[in-house]
Amino acid sequence: MRSHVVRSYSLPQRLVHWTMALLIFYNLLFPDGMNAWHRVIRHGGTPSPEQIASANVHAYIGISILVLAVLRVCLRLFQGAPLEIAEEPAIFRLAAKAAHVTLYALIFALPLTGMAAYYFGVDISGSIHAEILKMILWALIAAHVAGALAHQFYWKTNAVRRMTVG
Numbered sequence: 001m002r003s004h005v006v007r008s009y010s011l012p013q014r015l016v017h018w019t020m021a022l023l024i025f026y027n028l029l030f031p032d033g034m035n036a037w038h039r040v041i042r043h044g045g046t047p048s049p050e051q052i053a054s055a056n057v058h059a060y061i062g063i064s065i066l067v068l069a070v071l072r073v074c075l076r077l078f079q080g081a082p083l084e085i086a087e088e089p090a091i092f093r094l095a096a097k098a099a100h101v102t103l104y105a106l107i108f109a110l111p112l113t114g115m116a117a118y119y120f121g122v123d124i125s126g127s128i129h130a131e132i133l134k135m136i137l138w139a140l141i142a143a144h145v146a147g148a149l150a151h152q153f154y155w156k157t158n159a160v161r162r163m164t165v166g
């Protein structure tokens, strides 16, 4: 990806980051409607209108995440990102880069595997979505937040600032 020299993430980049974080937490913490729908379908039943509605909430939020992911990559390509932070030890800079690339991959992979399961009945895709990708996402979010805390309180850098107030 191209990176111009900019001091912080642009306002649209920051808005997309935090809106997406909110939507992702919602789907991670409240997938029960979708799970209930899936259980009924798996057992050959017919889901009630309420079950379909709450499964659709999960689906539409997930599809919004996919749309924002496309927008986010475009913003990254056209507006660039601030330089790596020199105070951070090289090994952590490398880890952060790997984590960010994987997070980018997940914001595409989760919605796409979910859609394959929900709209096209691909069960294996549902299992990958609900078990493997979900766990990787949780682990990376934990590492990501730990990294942000280390920047703020240990290395005392402007990392959090450039993704918040700018």
Ligand code: HEM
Residues within 6 Å of the ligand: 024, 027, 028, 029, 031, 034, 035, 038, 058, 059, 060, 061, 062, 063, 065, 107, 110, 111, 112, 113, 114, 115, 116, 117, 118, 119, 123, 126, 127, 129, 130, 131, 134
């Ligand atoms: C980033 C976006 C998404 C996240 C974070 C997410 C997260 C989750 C989570 C946490 C579960 C429950 C896993 C468990 O049982 O513990 C789940 C299940 C499921 N989600 Fe998503 N989801 C996303 C997008 C989507 C989309 C866009 C769709 C479909 C349009 C979808 C369809 C499903 C289905 C069908 C299941 C049940 C799968 C199964 O039990 O095999 N998800 N999702």
Ligand code: HEM
Residues within 6 Å of the ligand: 017, 020, 021, 022, 024, 025, 076, 081, 100, 101, 103, 104, 107, 141, 144, 145, 148, 149, 158, 159, 160, 161, 162, 163
């Ligand atoms: C929940 C889902 C989240 C996802 C998918 C996510 C993803 C990402 C990605 C991919 C980047 C790199 C941006 C780029 O260089 O293009 C980033 C940066 C950042 N994220 Fe998150 N993030 C999430 C949640 C959070 C949370 C909860 C925090 C709170 C501490 C946070 C704080 C930051 C900060 C401070 C940066 C800027 C790092 C820097 O200056 O290089 N993120 N995030």
